[in-house]
Amino acid sequence: MASTTAEPRRPAVGPARRPGFVGWFDPRGRRLGGIAFLVNRITGIGLVVYLYLHLVILALLAQGPTAWDTFIEVALSPPFLALDVILLAGILIHGLNGIRVGLVGLGLVASRQRALFVALMAIAALVALAGGLRIFTAG
Amino acid sequence: MTETAPALRTTRFVVSRRKEGDDPGALRYDTYDVAVGPRTTILDALVAIRRHLDPGLTFRHSCFHASCGTCGMRVDGREGLACVTPVPSGAEVVVEPLANLPVVSDLVVDMEVFYEAFDEAGRPLVRASESVPGSTPAEGIEELERYEDCIECGICLSACPVAGSDPRYVGPAALAAAWRVVEEPRGRDPGPVVRLMDDEQAAWRCHLAWECSEACPSGVDPATAIMRIRRSAASARARRLFSFGGTR
Ligand code: HEM
Ligand code: SF4
Ligand code: FES
Numbered sequence: 001m002a003s004t005t006a007e008p009r010r011p012a013v014g015p016a017r018r019p020g021f022v023g024w025f026d027p028r029g030r031r032l033g034g035i036a037f038l039v040n041r042i043t044g045i046g047l048v049v050y051l052y053l054h055l056v057i058l059a060l061l062a063q064g065p066t067a068w069d070t071f072i073e074v075a076l077s078p079p080f081l082a083l084d085v086i087l088l089a090g091i092l093i094h095g096l097n098g099i100r101v102g103l104v105g106l107g108l109v110a111s112r113q114r115a116l117f118v119a120l121m122a123i124a125a126l127v128a129l130a131g132g133l134r135i136f137t138a139g
Numbered sequence: 140m141t142e143t144a145p146a147l148r149t150t151r152f153v154v155s156r157r158k159e160g161d162d163p164g165a166l167r168y169d170t171y172d173v174a175v176g177p178r179t180t181i182l183d184a185l186v187a188i189r190r191h192l193d194p195g196l197t198f199r200h201s202c203f204h205a206s207c208g209t210c211g212m213r214v215d216g217r218e219g220l221a222c223v224t225p226v227p228s229g230a231e232v233v234v235e236p237l238a239n240l241p242v243v244s245d246l247v248v249d250m251e252v253f254y255e256a257f258d259e260a261g262r263p264l265v266r267a268s269e270s271v272p273g274s275t276p277a278e279g280i281e282e283l284e285r286y287e288d289c290i291e292c293g294i295c296l297s298a299c300p301v302a303g304s305d306p307r308y309v310g311p312a313a314l315a316a317a318w319r320v321v322e323e324p325r326g327r328d329p330g331p332v333v334r335l336m337d338d339e340q341a342a343w344r345c346h347l348a349w350e351c352s353e354a355c356p357s358g359v360d361p362a363t364a365i366m367r368i369r370r371s372a373a374s375a376r377a378r379r380l381f382s383f384g385g386t387r
């Protein structure tokens with residue numbers, strides 16, 4: 001017979017999509033294009049955060065050569081280089097997906113969004129891989 | 140000839156039971172164990188629940204064959220018409236009302252705002268350009284009419300992540316209907332419809348998640364229609380821009 005759960009229950013699969021802000025970031029039930037939208041938003045916000053941090057760090061230059069050299073030492077450590085690879089991947093994913101949004105969004109290639117996304121993300125993966133190798137092996 | 144009915148299995152249905160006015164953050168589900176066969180649909184199971192377990196469960200249906208568009212709901216988080224959605228093979232299935240529309244009771248949502256959005260497009264219903272392909276009308280019938288594909292089920296609106304975050308967005312179905320007016324004006328001037336849809340809360344609100352077109356049970360492909368409206372709107376704007384101040 002029916003059993004009532006008054007407590008908010010989180011079902012094992014596909015619960016209610018949340019309304020509002022949190023709903024944007026809920027990947028459940030999403031298909032490829034929905035994931036593309038989500039990833040574009042996350043990388044876009046990530047890039048804004050990076051830009052801000054970048055400017056903050058550049059402000060170190062105003063504190064003279066010692067502060068800057070200490071930072072550069074940290075920046076060349078492997079964990080920091082890994083962040084560089086993540087940044088590169090983020091730029092590639094966001095920028096290449098942006099090309100998809102531009103082409104499809106203006107009705108230029110109206111119904112090929114899936115194929116475009118897959119192809120552009122394959123390019124992103126290859127370039128990120130190559131760039132990652134270079135970042136860790138160069139210098 | 141004797142036919143043996145296929146063996147039944149028991150599936151646990153976890154069904155949303157929210158009512159109008161409930162706190163939107165408070166989820167409430169009831170569970171029902173239902174015997175299902177390989178061809179049992181979600182709607183079959185809901186009817187069985189209402190008949191045998193809980194007469195108070197509310198849901199909407201009419202035709203039972205994907206034509207009336209009243210039984211749209213979410214099954215394990217994905218939108219579908221309950222009447223043609225088979226019960227998934229897992230031990231448990233979660234059934235919820237469409238998202239992005241106010242819940243009236245259990246699986247019934249208030250479709251008013253959804254229907255109203257069609258009015259702006261002028262609600263095209265019958266396709267003048269096509270009769271049913273290869274059909275021969277029965278005796279006494281002069282011609283078969285071809286209806287538009289959209290059955291106004293609301294599934295696309297539920298699947299759309301933008302509609303989920305901004306209730307002002309006109310939504311995929313109304314935009315698809317507007318595009319049909321442009322494609323086939325049926326004696327009207329499509330210009331005003333394009334101008335109406337050339338708006339930040341209409342064609343330009345879409346972020347190309349393409350969920351509407353993937354979810355639509357009727358092959359309408361609203362996302363592509365939205366992109367076509369954009370192209371029409373953009374070229375109309377370009378024409379206005381370049382004719383401005385030009386020789387007359
Ligand atoms: C590499 C070149 C870039 C291209 C081609 C590009 C393209 C785009 C496009 C087309 C959109 C709209 C997506 C949509 O409608 O859903 C977008 C959104 C956005 N972009 Fe970029 N972008 C680029 C670089 C950047 C950079 C460097 C930043 C940060 C500093 C950035 C931050 C954002 C943000 C925050 C959004 C909003 C995301 C959203 O509303 O979901 N983008 N970008
Ligand atoms: S466009 Fe498709 S999903 Fe949207 S209301 Fe019409 S039939 Fe339903
Ligand atoms: S009952 Fe008519 S579409 Fe499902």
